Amino acid sequence: MSSNTNNNTNQAPAGASAAAVAEAVTEHILSRKNSGTQINTLPYVPTGQNDETQARMMQAMFSPTSVVAAKPTTATTTAAAAASHRQWHRFDQSQIKVLLLESVSPVAIQTLEAAGYQVESVKGALSEAELVERIQDVHVLGIRSKTKVTATVLAAARRLLVIGCFCIGTNQVDLAAASKRGVAVFNSPYANSRSVAEMTLANIINLSRQLGDRNNEMHKGEWNKVSKGCYEVRGKTLGIIGYGHIGSQLSVLAEALGIRVVYHDVIQIMPLGSARQLRSLDEVLGCADFVTLHVPETPDTKLMMGVKELAKMKKGSYLINASRGTVVDIDALAGALRAGHLAGCAVDVYPWEPATNGPLFESPLVGCPNTLLSPHIGGSTEEAQRAIGLEVSRALVSWVAEGVSFGSVNLPGLALKPLVPNPMTIRVTNIHRNVPGVLRKINLLLAEFNIERQSSDSNGEVAYLVADVTLDQGKLEDQLRTVHEGISKLEENIMVRVFY
Numbered sequence: 001m002s003s004n005t006n007n008n009t010n011q012a013p014a015g016a017s018a019a020a021v022a023e024a025v026t027e028h029i030l031s032r033k034n035s036g037t038q039i040n041t042l043p044y045v046p047t048g049q050n051d052e053t054q055a056r057m058m059q060a061m062f063s064p065t066s067v068v069a070a071k072p073t074t075a076t077t078t079a080a081a082a083a084s085h086r087q088w089h090r091f092d093q094s095q096i097k098v099l100l101l102e103s104v105s106p107v108a109i110q111t112l113e114a115a116g117y118q119v120e121s122v123k124g125a126l127s128e129a130e131l132v133e134r135i136q137d138v139h140v141l142g143i144r145s146k147t148k149v150t151a152t153v154l155a156a157a158r159r160l161l162v163i164g165c166f167c168i169g170t171n172q173v174d175l176a177a178a179s180k181r182g183v184a185v186f187n188s189p190y191a192n193s194r195s196v197a198e199m200t201l202a203n204i205i206n207l208s209r210q211l212g213d214r215n216n217e218m219h220k221g222e223w224n225k226v227s228k229g230c231y232e233v234r235g236k237t238l239g240i241i242g243y244g245h246i247g248s249q250l251s252v253l254a255e256a257l258g259i260r261v262v263y264h265d266v267i268q269i270m271p272l273g274s275a276r277q278l279r280s281l282d283e284v285l286g287c288a289d290f291v292t293l294h295v296p297e298t299p300d301t302k303l304m305m306g307v308k309e310l311a312k313m314k315k316g317s318y319l320i321n322a323s324r325g326t327v328v329d330i331d332a333l334a335g336a337l338r339a340g341h342l343a344g345c346a347v348d349v350y351p352w353e354p355a356t357n358g359p360l361f362e363s364p365l366v367g368c369p370n371t372l373l374s375p376h377i378g379g380s381t382e383e384a385q386r387a388i389g390l391e392v393s394r395a396l397v398s399w400v401a402e403g404v405s406f407g408s409v410n411l412p413g414l415a416l417k418p419l420v421p422n423p424m425t426i427r428v429t430n431i432h433r434n435v436p437g438v439l440r441k442i443n444l445l446l447a448e449f450n451i452e453r454q455s456s457d458s459n460g461e462v463a464y465l466v467a468d469v470t471l472d473q474g475k476l477e478d479q480l481r482t483v484h485e486g487i488s489k490l491e492e493n494i495m496v497r498v499f500y
Contacts, residue, residue: 093115093116093117093401094116094117095118096115096116096117096118096139096140096400097117097118097137097138097139097140098117098118098119098120098139098140098141098142098396099120099122099134099135099138099140099142100112100119100121100122100141100142100143101122101124101125101126101141101142101143101144101147102122102123102124102125102143102144102145102146102147102166103121103123103124103144104142104144104166104389105166105385105386105388105389105390106389107386107389107390107393108142108164108166108389108390108392108393109121111389111390111393111394111397112140112393112396112397115397115400115401117140117400124355124356124357125143125144125146125147125355125356126147127355128148128150128152128153131147131149131153132152132153132156135153135157135160136156136157136158136159137158137159138157138159138160139159139160139161139162139400140160140161140162140163140164140396140400141157141160141162141163141164142163142164142166142393142396143163143164143165143166143172143173144165144166144167145165145169145172145353145376146172146353146354146355146356147172147355148172148173149163149172149173149174149178150174150177151177154174154177154178154181154183155177157181157183160181160183161183161184161399161400162183162184162185162186162396162399162400163178163183163184163186164185164186164187164392164393164395164396165185165186165187165188165392166187166188166385166388166389167187167188167192167379167388168187168188168189168190168192168379169296169297169324170185170187170409170410171297171324173185175410176410178410179410179411179459179460179461180462180494181494182431182462182494182495184405184408184410184411185408185409185410185411186392186395186396186407186408186409187392188387188388188391188392189245191384191387191388191391192378192379192381192384192385192387193246193249194249194383194384195378195379195380195381195383195384196246196294196322196378196379197246197249197250197253198253199322199348199374199377199378200246200250200292200294200346200378201250201253201254201257203320203322203346203372204233204238204254204259204290204292204318204320205233206346206372207290207318207343207346207370207372208230208231208232208233208236208290208318209230209231210226210229210230210344210370212344212370212371212372213369213370229343233254233257233258233259233290234257234258234259235258235259236259236260236289236290237259237260237261237262237287237288237289237290238250238251238254238259238260238261238262238288238289238290238292239262239263239264239284239285239287239288239290239291240261240262240263240264240275240284240292241263241264241281241284241291241292241293241294241295241304242263242293242294242295242296242323243263243264243265243271243275243277243294244265244294246294247263247265247292247294248269248272250292250294251271251272251273251275252272252273255273255274255275260274261273261275261276262275262276262277262278262283262284262287262288263275263276263278263284264277264279264280264281264283264284265277266300281304281309282312285309285312285313286312286313286314287314288314288317289314289317289318290317290318290320291313291318291320292319292320292321292322293305293319293320293321293322293323293327293328294322294323295323295324295327296323296324297323297326297327301323301324301327302326302327303326303327303328303329304328305319305321305327305328305329305332305333306332307329307332307335310329310332310333310336310341310342311336311341313342315341316343317342317343318342318343318344318345319342319345319346320345320346320347321345321346321347321348321349322348322349322378323349324349325349325350325351325352325353326351328347330347330350330351330364330365333345333347333364333365334364334365334368337365337368337369337370337371338368338369343370344370344371344372345365345368345370345371345372346371346373346374347365347371347374348374348375348376348377348378349378350363350376353375353376357375361375395407395408401499402416402419402499403416403427403429403466403497404416405464410459410462411431411459411462411464412456412457412459412462412463412464413457414455414457414464414466416455416466417453419468419500420452420468420470422470424471424473424476425452425468425469425470425471425500426468426469426470426471426480426483426498426499426500427466427467427468427469427498427499427500428446428465428466428467428468428469428484428487428496428497428498429464429465429466429497429498429499430442430464430465430466430487430493430495430496430497431463431464431493431494431495431496432462432463432465432490432492432493433461433462433463433494434458434459434460434461434462434463435492438463438465438490438492439456439465441492442465442467442490445483445486445487446467446469446483449469449470449471449472449479449483450469450470451468451469451470452468452469452470453467453468454466454467454468455467462494469483476500480498480500483498484496484498
């Protein structure tokens with residue numbers, strides 16, 4: 001972050017007119033654009049301040065409760081700045097610091113670097129203490145399922161704008177704490193659906209043929225050619241618990257193999273193909289040869305498959321869990337397998353999972369008959385990780401650069417049109433506590449300007465307002481300051497940003 005004059009080789013001489021200053025600054029900006037450098041501007045740093053004072057003022061503008069971002073400036077905007085006798089300071093996108101953990105897909109790194117951000121990628125997850133130390137100056141954090149972003153971590157993240165969960169779930173993030181700090185959280189709930197559905201179907205076939213046990217025996221040098229307890233899947237009944245994106249895709253794939261499909265969901269969902277929706281979980285458990293779980297982690301789904309539920313499954317049936325580790329009582333499942341009530345299971349998720357790869361895994365399921373255990377890899381395919389990396393990284397850039405919250409899991413999701421192509425039009429975004437009277441206060445601040453468009457929505461205790469406002473020619477900086485400082489001083493304010 002530096003003044004135009006400090007880094008400008010095309011400086012206007014001292015005492016030059018406003019037009020000369022504008023011409024010199026514009027020439028410098030165009031030369032940097034032609035060299036491929038992305039130029040953004042930030043207002044409000046008065047002429048004549050020394051470098052230390054300017055740095056303090058710029059840092060204050062990027063505090064957690066008062067953030068200003070910008071899109072590239074134009075010659076008209078530069079001229080307006082010069083005419084106001086204020087010195088403008090550019091904010092290069094390379095000032096945005098990104099920390100990606102757990103080997104996020106290379107396509108995400110490429111997308112974020114293409115936006116001009118500083119990107120640091122770490123192979124594994126970090127502990128809470130390690131993350132607290134590393135996150136203090138980070139604007140964008142990217143994680144997968146192992147890293148825990150707690151309230152303690154968020155308290156240390158003084159400049160954090162957004163968290164990208166490069167996975168389906170977001171239970172590893174304290175969403176309430178993130179919302180209270182104005183930190184948006186994005187994920188990719190559907191990009192790996194096909195990968196999970198395919199692996200589930202593969203597990204159904206592997207279990208029905210006891211391929212896991214035969215494979216282990218062969219690796220020990222044992223030849224055990226048997227057919228007892230091995231079956232075709234054609235004509236069998238698959239019970240799907242949770243008929244969302246994964247469950248419905250699995251339904252179609254299973255029917256192609258001649259498998260009958262029944263399912264249960266908490267809402268009425270139109271079946272695909274010949275699948276049938278049953279009224280209760282117990283109905284599915286009582287008729288299915290294979291039961292597969294595809295539900296989110298919620299209080300209602302915690303331990304939804306316990307001793308009683310497992311006992312209601314058909315004797316000789318199979319259980320598959322590729323959803324969340326908390327939905328199955330692992331000890332009860334191990335008991336049902338060892339007692340011979342269940343003929344096998346495939347489990348990809350666990351109540352506790354190691355944070356790093358290595359010989360760290362322990363489970364009551366180890367050693368159970370016809371039991372397929374995998375290390376949470378249902379969505380871990382090259383195709384899925386690339387799709388997730390692209391979807392989440394684009395959402396992160398849209399939030400940082402434009403304030404687009406569509407797809408956020410904790411803030412109101414607003415799909416915004418591009419900013420009006422008028423150099424005097426700004427975008428004001430404000431995250432605030434969802435209490436009566438806030439919109440009235442903000443609209444009073446904006447009442448003297450032309451509001452091109454305005455959107456507002458709430459999500460629990462937090463609300464999000466976006467207004468595209470056209471300011472007056474020649475008064476851009478003063479009016480920017482009025483709007484930004486006015487909203488920042490509201491007691492309900494959490495975070496305000498201005499894009500121009």
